[in-house]
Amino acid sequence: MKTYTLFLVLIICLVSNCSSKDTLKQQPPPCELRVSEGFENPIGFYDSMPTFSWKLPQDTTTKTQTAYTIVVASKPELLPNNPDVWNSGKVASSQSVFVKYEGKPLKSRQNVFWQVQYWDENNNPSNWSEIAQIEMGLLSNTDWKAKWIKIPNPKQWDTTRYGTRLFRPQYLRNEFNVASKIKKARLYITSKGVFEARINGEKIGNDVLTPGWTPYRKRIETLTYDVTDVLRQDKNSIGIVLAEGWYSGRFGPKRRWDTVIAPPQVICQLEIEDIAGNLKTIVSNENWRATEKGLIRTSGLYDGEVYDANFEIPNWSKPNFDDSTWEIVETEDINPKTQLFPKKHATIKNRMTLKPVEIMQQEDDKVLFDFGQNMVGVVKLNLPVKKGDTIKLRHGEMLNSEGKLFTRNLGSAKATDYYIAKKDASISWHPKFTFHGFRYVELSGFNSAFKPKKSWVTGLVQYSDFEMEGEFQSSHPKLNQLHSNIQWGLRGNFFDVPLDCPQRSERLGWTGDAQVFIPTSLYLSDTHAFWSAWLTSMREEQFTNGGVPVVVPNFTGNFAQAGWSDACTIVPWELYFRTGDKGVLEDNYTMMKRWCSYHTSEATNYISHMSTVGDWLQPYSQQKDDRRGDTPNTLISTAFYAQSVKLTMKAAEILGLNEDKKYYEQLLDSISKAFENEFFDDQGQIKQPYTPTQTGYLLALGFDIVSEDTANKAIHHLLKEIEATDNHLRTGFIGTPLLAPVLDKTGHSDKLFEILFKETYPSWFYSINQGATTMWERWDGYTHNKGFANRALSFNHYAYGAIGQWMYERIAGISPLEAGYKKIRFAPMPYLKLNEASGSYKSQYGKISSSWKFIDNDFIYNISVPPNTSAKVILPLFNKQANLMVNGDKVKFQTEKNSLILDDLESGLYELVYKNAR
Numbered sequence: 001m002k003t004y005t006l007f008l009v010l011i012i013c014l015v016s017n018c019s020s021k022d023t024l025k026q027q028p029p030p031c032e033l034r035v036s037e038g039f040e041n042p043i044g045f046y047d048s049m050p051t052f053s054w055k056l057p058q059d060t061t062t063k064t065q066t067a068y069t070i071v072v073a074s075k076p077e078l079l080p081n082n083p084d085v086w087n088s089g090k091v092a093s094s095q096s097v098f099v100k101y102e103g104k105p106l107k108s109r110q111n112v113f114w115q116v117q118y119w120d121e122n123n124n125p126s127n128w129s130e131i132a133q134i135e136m137g138l139l140s141n142t143d144w145k146a147k148w149i150k151i152p153n154p155k156q157w158d159t160t161r162y163g164t165r166l167f168r169p170q171y172l173r174n175e176f177n178v179a180s181k182i183k184k185a186r187l188y189i190t191s192k193g194v195f196e197a198r199i200n201g202e203k204i205g206n207d208v209l210t211p212g213w214t215p216y217r218k219r220i221e222t223l224t225y226d227v228t229d230v231l232r233q234d235k236n237s238i239g240i241v242l243a244e245g246w247y248s249g250r251f252g253p254k255r256r257w258d259t260v261i262a263p264p265q266v267i268c269q270l271e272i273e274d275i276a277g278n279l280k281t282i283v284s285n286e287n288w289r290a291t292e293k294g295l296i297r298t299s300g301l302y303d304g305e306v307y308d309a310n311f312e313i314p315n316w317s318k319p320n321f322d323d324s325t326w327e328i329v330e331t332e333d334i335n336p337k338t339q340l341f342p343k344k345h346a347t348i349k350n351r352m353t354l355k356p357v358e359i360m361q362q363e364d365d366k367v368l369f370d371f372g373q374n375m376v377g378v379v380k381l382n383l384p385v386k387k388g389d390t391i392k393l394r395h396g397e398m399l400n401s402e403g404k405l406f407t408r409n410l411g412s413a414k415a416t417d418y419y420i421a422k423k424d425a426s427i428s429w430h431p432k433f434t435f436h437g438f439r440y441v442e443l444s445g446f447n448s449a450f451k452p453k454k455s456w457v458t459g460l461v462q463y464s465d466f467e468m469e470g471e472f473q474s475s476h477p478k479l480n481q482l483h484s485n486i487q488w489g490l491r492g493n494f495f496d497v498p499l500d501c502p503q504r505s506e507r508l509g510w511t512g513d514a515q516v517f518i519p520t521s522l523y524l525s526d527t528h529a530f531w532s533a534w535l536t537s538m539r540e541e542q543f544t545n546g547g548v549p550v551v552v553p554n555f556t557g558n559f560a561q562a563g564w565s566d567a568c569t570i571v572p573w574e575l576y577f578r579t580g581d582k583g584v585l586e587d588n589y590t591m592m593k594r595w596c597s598y599h600t601s602e603a604t605n606y607i608s609h610m611s612t613v614g615d616w617l618q619p620y621s622q623q624k625d626d627r628r629g630d631t632p633n634t635l636i637s638t639a640f641y642a643q644s645v646k647l648t649m650k651a652a653e654i655l656g657l658n659e660d661k662k663y664y665e666q667l668l669d670s671i672s673k674a675f676e677n678e679f680f681d682d683q684g685q686i687k688q689p690y691t692p693t694q695t696g697y698l699l700a701l702g703f704d705i706v707s708e709d710t711a712n713k714a715i716h717h718l719l720k721e722i723e724a725t726d727n728h729l730r731t732g733f734i735g736t737p738l739l740a741p742v743l744d745k746t747g748h749s750d751k752l753f754e755i756l757f758k759e760t761y762p763s764w765f766y767s768i769n770q771g772a773t774t775m776w777e778r779w780d781g782y783t784h785n786k787g788f789a790n791r792a793l794s795f796n797h798y799a800y801g802a803i804g805q806w807m808y809e810r811i812a813g814i815s816p817l818e819a820g821y822k823k824i825r826f827a828p829m830p831y832l833k834l835n836e837a838s839g840s841y842k843s844q845y846g847k848i849s850s851s852w853k854f855i856d857n858d859f860i861y862n863i864s865v866p867p868n869t870s871a872k873v874i875l876p877l878f879n880k881q882a883n884l885m886v887n888g889d890k891v892k893f894q895t896e897k898n899s900l901i902l903d904d905l906e907s908g909l910y911e912l913v914y915k916n917a918r
Helices: 002-023 477-493 511-523 529-540 567-579 582-601 634-653 658-680 694-702 709-725 736-745 749-756 763-767 798-814
Strands: 033-036 042-045 050-053 065-075 111-121 132-136 147-149 156-157 164-166 170-177 184-193 195-197 219-226 235-243 265-274 279-281 289-291 297-299 304-308 330-332 339-340 348-354 358-363 366-385 390-396 414-420 425-429 436-444 458-463 471-474 815-818 824-826 836-843 847-856 858-865 870-876 884-887 892-897 899-905 907-915
Touching: 033 132, 042 219, 065 235, 065 436, 065 892, 111 195, 147 892, 156 694, 164 297, 170 219, 184 195, 184 235, 195 366, 219 529, 235 265, 235 297, 265 330, 366 390, 366 477, 436 458, 458 477, 471 477, 471 798, 477 511, 477 763, 477 798, 511 529, 511 567, 511 736, 511 798, 529 567, 529 582, 529 763, 567 582, 582 634, 582 847, 634 694, 658 694, 694 709, 736 749, 736 798, 749 798, 798 815, 815 836, 858 870, 870 907, 884 899
Parallel strands: 042 132, 219 339, 304 414, 824 870
Antiparallel strands: 033 050, 065 111, 111 132, 147 265, 147 330, 156 164, 170 235, 170 289, 184 219, 184 265, 195 235, 265 279, 297 304, 348 458, 358 366, 366 425, 366 436, 366 458, 390 414, 390 436, 471 836, 815 824, 836 847, 847 858, 858 907, 870 899, 884 907, 892 899
């Protein structure tokens, strides 16, 4: 009996071991390795304590991650078994995004390599990922041995011909010798102004208007370029063209025709390592020479560029050029109060090209090109010229009633480029140090011997270098056009910082526009690093009293405004919630706290009296300045006081700051009670002497700062305000983004759909009916029957594009239930005017997709849930006898508030068929 029992135990053990070996199979490796805010194998990186992110392969059976290991080494051959920088060990965790590095802080120039491995839900290990790397930039001013250089006593260039006063662009150069074979070379460079660098005649990088725009007195971003392949073992030359950009000349409301600040300067450091490990450093110093007598005669962001081929300097950036007539540069030491620091997001680049869709002859010597799309960038010329021709390019977003270029909305910005021909030739040229917002370009000055062709011009579409990853489609053409307009509004205004408009003499980083649009932008594009970098500038610009300027970088003085400056709490929270990057809250929490304290200082008995521009550009405003809406300023400022306190409270909770959380919880309760008592009566109506408006109710309901009883009553007054306008919006920049979420959460999505699909003024489709290809500043900036409005005429202004958030969340049906889409909410809201709709979003975990359509009476819904996430599906309860099939099988579901719910779906592809839905 004992022998039999032992034999049986052996058989069981053998079977068990065999089964274990069968299930312990190697999974595919993780992919898309990124560091910090989404950087792939960065060179010149800034984060000495980076975070690591990766994705589980989406086309496998892997559902979740249960553990991971990260290894970091100084050489790739040490991975994965002998990491000498950091080894996380096997960590039991499902976290695959923003995992903190816990080794020693990385140092300037340091190069490290890393890999990751994960274990799946069955404890099966994956193969190791491919090796990724990080190369650090120069993290401290002390790493720089170079000096700032510029031409001595640069002169302002003034002429009535082009109607402006600017600094001439500078051409700077130096030669050096490399004696040994080169192993590695890095160019560290930045400027006060904008630059283009060349080595041995070859342009370095494909960036535009580098290094970008920051609060220059605090921080200037540096760029790092791998220039190993352009150097040679012998004589070499480096050349730099330097223009004013955002730093010098006229830019912003305080710099108009005659006011300039210090001239532009550049600093660079070229570090060359030979195969023996010896290091040679070439720096900007007194050995350099400079001239202002180059091809680019003037270049300004508002006014355009003048290029004169008669000033050609052949081979100026190549070795053996005779620069003896050039001036010896003037040098300046680095100011220790101004930090030189690696750029924290991608540079501007030429991202797309557009061809003209139509060519229109104007006068004999003028022709008009229509690109069919309002865009931002410059025009590239490809045309024949005769000696002495002055080709002139004027840019505009619209045409006037006579079919000519409309430029009144540009303010003082000339937006005009010139090319002056030296000889008969076919030229290929585009400006380097300016940008324009335009759909149309007027070309004149060409020789009458040539007949204009569409091929003469190409539109170079420029914006910060991120991917447009969001997708949206529906069965309604105007809804699709609206989505396109929102996309182009983002492309045109995400230009190193989030601008309000890209065409007129303004182009500033208005905080109000930014805070309403950030959720939509994160659906459309991978702008995590873009926003994070802008928040760095915001922290630097915060005033000593805790106030935050209304534009960042600041150009408007030492004052803050409610609804605009509250971007300092709204943008960090939205960026955290939609990416899952807790580091955003860690970086910005102190700024958020200081802002709340400033709000408190502006309040009496919890009612805020902070200044505000109001519900900007509310239609049919009754105010003397009709740009300001009718919603009471104190109601707006107090509502945003509450909202900023609430978001700071939520941030404190995420960061584990329990005492802070309790403090802000109590403060929020006091503000909410004061708000309700001050502005609402017992019937939930905004009381006298305050003017009831749609925005007033939307703020109270959208920010949840009135009691449940008052909220239930207030919604009826909101609906009355909407019905009184024949179901049109009467909201400006502050109120419009709240329309959709408030009507949705209060069960009135049908009303929102009616507002959204309106064809008459004011509405989203109304602007489209007038020919809009981007979002406009005013709904009626132009109308076919009345022409142009009198004021505020930007035809590329993204604020009203905030409706894009709702299009993704409730028409397509994708939103995060947990930060960073760790759990996804699929909740489409089908509408009778739509037969189908779809959307997708590329999350930190993988692509999320959602598409629905009606086939006969059945509702067909397909979703994709990425690995390492879960999902909750919420569908309208079309009928009481709901019959739901999931991947061909009938399933049970929950019902709640006229909704059908499937919860805790694991990753995978699902097809849901809802029989007899209509």
